[in-house]
Structures are given as C-alpha cells and as structure tokens.
Amino acid sequence: MAEQTGVLTGSPAPKIPAPRPGRVQGTLYRGREGMWSWVLHRITGVSIYFFLLVHILDTALVRVSPAAYNAVIGTYKTPIMGLGETALVAAIGFHALNGLRIILIDFWGNGTKHQKLMFWIVIALWIILLIGFVPRQLMNVFSE
C-alpha cells in the first residue's frame, strides 16, 4: 500500500516515478485474478438469470396440463440441451463458489489479503465438482 505523503498546500510538486515498463503487477486490479473472477461472475450470473426465467415458465406448464409439460421437458432430453445443461451446472458451480469467496472478502478480516489464493481454491473446487458431475451427466445424456 502506498502511503499518503503529499501535502496539499505549499509543498513542492511531489516527484512521481514513471511507471515501470512492461507488465505492472501487484498494483493493478486489471488483468489479474480479481478482474477475471469479476468478469466470470457477471457472465455466469447473467446466463443463469436468463435460464431461470425460462425455467420458471417451463415449470409453470405443470399447471397447464401434463401433456404440455412433458412436451416441453422432452425437448430438454436431447444431446444439445444436455450439453447446455452441463454448461449451466458449470456456470452455477463457479458463481456459487466465487460468491462464497466474495462473502469471505467482504466479511472475513483477512479475506482481501487472500483473495488471489481463494480464487485458485475456487477454481480447484470447481474442477472437483465438475469431475463429480460431468461424467454422470454425459452418461445420462448420451445413453438410450
């Protein structure tokens, strides 16, 4: 953390060193774990939101008729929708785990200090989650 050394009145203009050329690391939020987790959180969040709108409407068909519900759910039982569902679960998994990381950054005293480590823990847990889910999901989707 840079210390506040400038005095606003009467002092000579403070000398600020030119930024080092090349990759500036550790001082910028941009382009590091903090930014990418934020980008992924937004992309996954928006995707899940639009799925949620569709999902409330498709489930509402149980109140129309069993045939209407079964017809629409039937369109979900195709390989393409099965792959989309896999992507949806992957998006939910990341959003959930990174959301817990955000809560730790906000409420845990050392959260900000460990945010980069926690990002990689999120990625590790996310991969473990997908190892548990994806094979079973793909077997269900591609089996007759």
Added chain:
Amino acid sequence: MTTETIEAPRSARVSKRSTNFEKWGWLYMRGSGVLLVVLIFAHLFTNLIAGEGGVKAIDFGFVAGKWANPFWKVWDTLLLWLALIHGSNGMRTIVNDYVGNQRLRKIIVLALLISSVVLLVLGTLVVWTFSPCPAGALPSDLPSFCPAQ
C-alpha cells in the same frame, strides 16, 4: 510557489430516505447467496444426479411425486423467491453499470421489476395450486398414485 487553497469539500447530501436500500440490497445478495448455494446444489442433486437417468427421468409424474411432499413445495418456493430476486437485483447492478442513458436505464430496471413480480406471483401460484391428478389427462402422463379414471 504560491500557496494553493483548496475549497472545502461540499458537505454530503443528507439522504431523504431513512432506509438505505442499497445497503440492504448488498446484504441481501450475500444472505440469499449462501442460502442459494445449499438450495440449488440440493435441487440439482435430487433432479439430475440422484435419480436413474438424470434429466431423462423428469416428467409430470416426477414433479407430482416431489410436490406430494410439502417439504419440496416449501423448498421450491424458497428457491423461486430467493433466486429470482437475487438474479434481478444482480441484473439491476449490471444495468446501472453499463446503461448511461438515464431514461433507458429506468425503463430497463422497471422491466426487470415488473417481470420479476409477474414470475414470482405465477411461480408461487403454480407450486401451491398444483393438482397432481388433473381431470382429462392421459393416465399414462399421470403419477402412479392417481386413482384410475
């Protein structure tokens, strides 16, 4: 060097509202987020993993079987409310970030509000007025516990 004088900062505008809605929205995202992790992972597990066949096993009879138990009715109602409000508030945050035109921003936020209210009412009615054995349906579409018609 001349001595520069810097104007005193303007005093903060006193909020007209007594409730800080942005703070409560911020807290809601975190509170609902923790609950949604549990609610959604269990939802995905029971619907996609636990049963034979995953998504292929889901049909009207599957839903009727789950909603025969009030536990899942409460569970799904909580999911509906917590997730949709969490999602639309997140969308509001994103719209506030990227939509510069104030008129357009207000229109989109209003659309988010209206669509959320409509879907909350619709979804809640669907869960709590659900009939597992509606008249006129094909017996093959109905759960096994329905009386023969």
